[in-house]
Amino acid sequence: KAGVTQTPRYLIKTRGQQVTLSCSPISGHRSVSWYQQTPGQGLQFLFEYFSETQRNKGNFPGRFSGRQFSNSRSEMNVSTLELGDSALYLCASSLGPQGSEPQHFGDGTRLSIL
Amino acid sequence: AQRVTQPEKLLSVFKGAPVELKCNYSYSGSPELFWYVQYSRQRLQLLLRHISRESIKGFTADLNKGETSFHLKKPFAQEEDSAMYYCALSFQGAQKLVFGQGTRLTINP
Numbered sequence: 496k497a498g499v500t501q502t503p504r505y506l507i508k509t510r511g512q513q514v515t516l517s518c519s520p521i522s523g524h525r526s527v528s529w530y531q532q533t534p535g536q537g538l539q540f541l542f543e544y545f546s547e548t549q550r551n552k553g554n555f556p557g558r559f560s561g562r563q564f565s566n567s568r569s570e571m572n573v574s575t576l577e578l579g580d581s582a583l584y585l586c587a588s589s590l591g592p593q594g595s596e597p598q599h600f601g602d603g604t605r606l607s608i609l
Numbered sequence: 610a611q612r613v614t615q616p617e618k619l620l621s622v623f624k625g626a627p628v629e630l631k632c633n634y635s636y637s638g639s640p641e642l643f644w645y646v647q648y649s650r651q652r653l654q655l656l657l658r659h660i661s662r663e664s665i666k667g668f669t670a671d672l673n674k675g676e677t678s679f680h681l682k683k684p685f686a687q688e689e690d691s692a693m694y695y696c697a698l699s700f701q702g703a704q705k706l707v708f709g710q711g712t713r714l715t716i717n718p
Contacts, residue, residue: 498652528704538695538708551705585653587706594641594699595660598706600653 497521499601501586507607513574516604520567520588527569528598529561532583541584544569545592573606581608611636613698615709622686623717630681630712632670632696641699642672642679643706648692656681656694666690686716 500519508514520527529541540553544563561571567588573580583605587598612635622628634640644656657665659672659679670681679696696709 526704528706530706530708537710538697538706540705540707543704545704551703553705589704592702592704594702594704595658596704597643597655597658598704599655600645602652 499586499588499599501584501601501604503604504602505605505607507609508576509609510576510578512576513572514576514606515570515572516584516586516606518569518571518586518588518601520569520586521599524588524590524599525567526589526592526596527563527567528587528589529569529571530585530587531555532585532603533581538585541571543592550592576608578608580606582606611640611698611700611707613696613707613709615694615696615712617712618710619713619715621715621717624688625685628681628683628686628690628714628716630694630696630714632679632681632709634677634679634696634698636677636698636700638700642670643697643699644668644670644679644681645695645697645708646692647695653695688716688718690714691716 526545528543542561543551563569583603585603587600589596614633642659646656647653697706
């Protein structure tokens, strides 16, 4: 069974631009979560989606948004990019939305802002 | 607010020695607790979760609600255990994970 796939793997943008990151969950998984990983703040929760609905959102500004499609694939968008948005963005999928379900992570998209 | 603390950023032990990676959490309810591991050049992966009460790769972790701890232990460390270990908590039945800062474990030969 293929794992969680994130595209692209690397992305370089400049301040003020916007970016869209994509995540394909493991087949059969319906819950998708996103995390931001930086050296200073570590792993921080961004959003959680299940059945195309955002169930939880982390403490990030409105420039960060996401969505989930009917096939469970998910995208996240960051608008008006800032230098501080440089990070590794991780997507994780799980069978269902229960907190006890283990999450399976992708390799991440490394976003660099110049 | 919910928080996970891993007091040791770096931990180095010799092969064959016991290992204990500490994890403390703050949450007044009943959390779900996990240990995730990231080996060199691999993706973050689940090591174990407290509800399973199982041993994975020789590692065990016991939830101590009185001390709000979920320490990871292994009696005899192996070189392949060298990795980054993250303790994580979910609560209120949500998929939102709160991670600790991680502990980099190095097993010396």
